Amino acid sequence: MHKKNIGESVLENILKLSALLSSVIIFAMVLFLILSSLPVFSVVNPLDFVLGSDWSPINDAYGIFPMIVGSFLVTVLALVFSVPLGVGCAIFLAELAPKKVQNILRPSIEILTAIPSVVYGFVGMVLLVPLIRDVFNTNPGYSWLAASIILGIMIVPTITVLSEDAINSVPQQLKEGSLAMGATRWQTIKKVVLPASLSGILSGVILGMGRAIGETMAVLMVAGNWPLIPKSIFDPVRPLTSHIILNIKEAASGSPIYYAMFATGLVLFVMVLSLNLISHYINKKYKIKWD
Secondary structure: HHHHHHHHHHHHHHHHHHHHHHHHHHHHHHHHHHHHHHHHHHOOHHHHHHHHHOOOOOHHEEOOOHHHHHHHHHHHHHHHHHHHHHHHHHHHHHHHHHHHHHHHHHHHHOOOOOOOOOHHHHHHHHHHHHHHHHHHHOOOOOOHHHHHHHHHHHHHHHHHHHHHHHHHHHHHHHHHHHHOOOHHHHHHHHHHHHHHHHHHHHHHHHHHHHHHOOOOHHHHHHHOOOOOOOHHHHHHHHHHHHHHHHHHOOOOOOHHHHHHHHHHHHHHHHHHHHHHHHHHHHHHHOOOOOO
């Protein structure tokens, strides 16, 4: 009995140490980003950096507002494609699909998360970009639309898995009670299941949005990467992640543009962190607790 208590105590301390180590690593990363970002603000005002519309390091112009707007535009359009598909697939898997179909479809969706983003980007570059160019008679085809379609496909598994978990958390008695009162299966899904699982579905959508904003390689390969605010879905766009990759490789260590990339990373971190906090808040505040 005493040996068992010692073993449990050791395991508990290891878990505590792991949690502490994770927290320290995250804190160290944030502190590193902040300290590495500060030197650029001796060249440009923080407000001008975030809200400035001109990116021209030669002229000491370091505005990243077009890239912030580009990240949001690409992500929002990606959600337009992915939310109906992801939530619809979750409803089908949780409520309608036979067991055999679930056993085939669910692993197939999960496999999508294992595909490297560079593969999505390559497929988009070889197939999607020429298709957009030919069908819509636009040039060059590398565009806001292409980036959003690829991102939409990439975040479908995230939204599907989290939405399905939320739907499955609705008690079976609630569904049976609705059916017993004469509601059809579709009425039960619409009036009972979806409202009861809405907080979990919204959390999944916001987490998918966070992943889309932080995606780099696939977007870099199909977005066109012009540092301008697009006026059409067929215009090229440069999200924050692409902006960092394109500039950091050519930036001399210690130069203003070098530190500007760390500041851009800090802005991106704040955006993704905010989305995660919003997701946590929605899930905590509006989640229905079943006895």
